Amino acid sequence: MSADGHQGEAALRIRPLSDFDAPRLAHLEQQLFSGDNPWCAEDFRAEFSQPHTLYLGIELDQQLVAYAGVAFLGPAHQLECEIHTIGVDPAYQGRGLARAMMNQVCALADQRGAAIFLEVRTDNEPAIGLYEAFGFQRIGLRRNYYQPSGADAFTMLRPCSSDLAKGAS
Template identity: 50%
Template sequence: MTAFRELTLADAPAAAAIEAVLFAGDSPWSEAAFRSEIGAPYTFYLGAFDGANMLGYAGLAVLGPRDDPEFEVHTIGVAPAQQGRGLGRALMDQMMHTADLLDGPVYLEVRVDNAAAIALYEDFGFFTAGVRKNYYQASGMDAYTMTRPRKSERTAEQ
């Protein structure tokens, strides 16, 4: 049974191990990078677990003033053997719920060739706002910058 919980510093090695497989050609985050982000006061990192085994992870930064925040998806990844089971969607749902509670817009970058991730983000109300050329340093791949308007703006449009 899959359980979701907030990550602790002790989860950094498992997250880095998944990251190394998923982003091998694009400078994956190290264990130290995960420790830094998980321990930061402005981030929310969560994971999907089967017992002690991490299946996936996601990280959201809370930026700006408390009464008018904005959010940035720092990372999201699901172990290759676990993909296609809805774990990425469940992790995104948790992060977007947090953003909606505080009524802030959300931003992210995604490789232009990652059709599955782009489709997932679009399902959550993101749209492409621009392109960052050579965003992924190791491969030189471009990234789309995607934006999800705050809940009050999405609700007003309906």
């Protein structure tokens, strides 16, 4: 079953990423973010070496087709998460893979009682809609955040799960 519940497609596998995956990730970044300084393989290797980061990917048919990177920052009693990147191979978009990645990231943050921050291009309506569906709220605007395009970004926040629960009661 695929991430969006359709039968007939190979089962997806979510796994931690490593240096071995860096060339594939750099290739996907080039496809997805070519106008905004996409990360190269060395950028990913540097991220993997940080003790506070975690990168997860989705494999379908033994090919890495989606990924997300998150950092866990701050003191243990007030931990915050920051999504560094998230992407889906253009050939696999629209199949619920970004949602599956967000489910994983949100579950990890919830286990740690952490809020999640991210930046997203203001013109990326599908991503903004996905993030809002996960409880993210726009809290700021960063002008000329993405380079070299100069595109603006929204800063978004998803409060920690205990804060979300308080707001619902």
